[in-house]
Amino acid sequence: MVTTRHLPIEEIAGQDATRPQREALCRVVAELAAQGWCQGTGGNFSVTLEREPVRLLITRSGVHKRYLGPGDLMLVGSGGRPVAGETVKPSAEAALHSRIVGTTGAGSVLHVHSVPNTLLGEHFVGKGGFALRGYEMLKGLEGITTHEAEVFVPVLRNSQDMDALSEEVAALLATRPGLRGFLLAGHGLYAWGDSLAQAHRHVEIFEFLFECAARRTRFAPFEG
Amino acid sequence: MVTTRHLPIEEIAGQDATRPQREALCRVVAELAAQGWCQGTGGNFSVTLEREPVRLLITRSGVHKRYLGPGDLMLVGSGGRPVAGETVKPSAEAALHSRIVGTTGAGSVLHVHSVPNTLLGEHFVGKGGFALRGYEMLKGLEGITTHEAEVFVPVLRNSQDMDALSEEVAALLATRPGLRGFLLAGHGLYAWGDSLAQAHRHVEIFEFLFECAARRTRFAPFEG
């Protein structure tokens, strides 16, 4: 992880200083895409370069994530705003990434769409979330040491107002310090970890357990 | 995109002028096949070379799409008829591709078979279609900017009479100018976009949402 406080413009404009992180993130996104979790232009992914102030490498807007390359990533700061020198648009949800990193100190934030996470979010939004318990896989989440733990997965109502959503996410994170992921109803999972590798493991664990839960859920019938 | 009006016989007979588009289409079809959406000889795919008159590169008849190569594509014009010089048969459904391009100006038309799209088409044909709403993935469809939009997916009754089906499709497109896809019952999805890349994204988004809807649908029991 690059930890310099002040990145000269030329190091932001050029990609060389961040090349290892760019390549690492692209490899992880390729894995997530192979799982079917980045269909269409869905999903957005970031790696934290700096926490104070927040500085992230994040996927730019409108790229099909299966074809993501190191040049498709850009630098954003607090509020998800592009740093000086960046000429492309970041993912619409960059503000959420910045807020999560700013509040939790996460090393990476990964947002994926899967059929189970979409259905479960839609189904449980009225209840504000659902709890997973009794699964050994829960121990893969940092901080969980037994299958007898209960992990609550909050579900927030989706919104196109990113600022409002950021505030809601910040409030959620303040009340749940051990949280590693939440759902936006009908929109997907946001998961994070201390590092890119840990965030990636967290996504896989959540998605595995979501599929288990989804196969047991009586979803409201779709009637067209 | 090649935009010449009159292609000399030698440029039709040889493939060189259209090589980039052929290779691009083959790469996309390989991705669709990897998703399981071209099983058997199912599926047909086109890229628009010219809109006025309509001139398309399209998959020829009877090829297993997983093995599609640039030489398996051919040129057709209006009505899906092979241009002068072509010696092989185009996909049976070339007329539908030509009609969609002629009416919408699409840059690419992609037709896939998936288990969810087959089941949903069969199930909702009586109602003429179904609506998808509340899903963030809908924003991946060109023209949709919020998950609160409602996207109607028309379902037409299948037919072996391609001319009649073309007319029905033309009528449908005339009444729904923002349409990006429809289903033929028990037959699959036709989706398109301004470009090959956009059409590909549209297929992925539709198929993702079809799987969500299918997992919530009480299909009529199969009793043999």
Next chain:
Amino acid sequence: MVTTRHLPIEEIAGQDATRPQREALCRVVAELAAQGWCQGTGGNFSVTLEREPVRLLITRSGVHKRYLGPGDLMLVGSGGRPVAGETVKPSAEAALHSRIVGTTGAGSVLHVHSVPNTLLGEHFVGKGGFALRGYEMLKGLEGITTHEAEVFVPVLRNSQDMDALSEEVAALLATRPGLRGFLLAGHGLYAWGDSLAQAHRHVEIFEFLFECAARRTRFAPFEG
């Protein structure tokens, strides 16, 4: 296709004369394995070298099909018996392959296990089979030209007595000359075609439609 009547011992023992067919069959089996249809040591596959008398290249016993190589195939004749010079055991079901080829003149017989075909066979064995109708994919089966056709998929009761099973299959084929596949209950699909490529397409089409049917079937509850 090699059509010599009398293969000298040295041409049987060496593999050179049949190398192209061996490699083609291995490529197809690799595709079937990639679909998850050859789990464990499940599945057996043959290519017809000669029809009169029957002479087939077939997978030998006990090989994990995902790792199948040209050397894992052997020559068998009528009744599935190894030809002179072969030292390994053929698949237990070689007799079925020989019987199907002898009766239908098929160019290739492919036997796969899938979750849908296993469940459907188990479910419909009491009724002797089930019918698929209304699916466009049915047109991928040789001889079917419209989705309005009805294709009956016979289900035979499984047995470890290969001779008895061969007789039953022969009787079935005699009564249904257009047949391209049948199920053995709890055991899987046998499908064939005039060529290896056609047999492969038939397997894909049957399996696609089995998944459609399975998602609509109310299977008897599993109670342990």
Next chain:
Amino acid sequence: MVTTRHLPIEEIAGQDATRPQREALCRVVAELAAQGWCQGTGGNFSVTLEREPVRLLITRSGVHKRYLGPGDLMLVGSGGRPVAGETVKPSAEAALHSRIVGTTGAGSVLHVHSVPNTLLGEHFVGKGGFALRGYEMLKGLEGITTHEAEVFVPVLRNSQDMDALSEEVAALLATRPGLRGFLLAGHGLYAWGDSLAQAHRHVEIFEFLFECAARRTRFAPFEG
């Protein structure tokens, strides 16, 4: 990393003596990961080097199995304890591997997490297990020669107390000498075989049949 103290230098000082087994195990784990059975850091895998006393090559703790390399394996002995010289931690469940090998003489023990095995274990733990019968795939399990056999799959209650769990597993193995696998409720499958290849086949067969059973099981509704 191997860094031995007391054991024949040529056998362990470098990794060379165990290189073939390390590479073989990594290839199998890559296959299991490709099936989605090692999500997160789930799963642990061993190959038996010696049975008396027990000496195993086993995955070390905390590695994402999709990226497993030969250097991520370590030597453990009886009780799953690292042999002298090993500096890293073995999988938490190494004690179970050692106990299974010590009791059955297995050549390899493979532990995977799948959605079906997780759901079935959770569902049938109260009954202590479930029986699979009538499936031809059962013949892929060593010792089973007919689809009419009945194979009981024991389900043990999960626990974080590895010593207690080892004793329970030993008791189970003592009462069921033909056993090739069991489930830990909500935790996954332990399967083994005389060799790595046989253990791998057993995992595939169990998982295939678990998916068949799971699609017929009325799981308790998930209500959040």
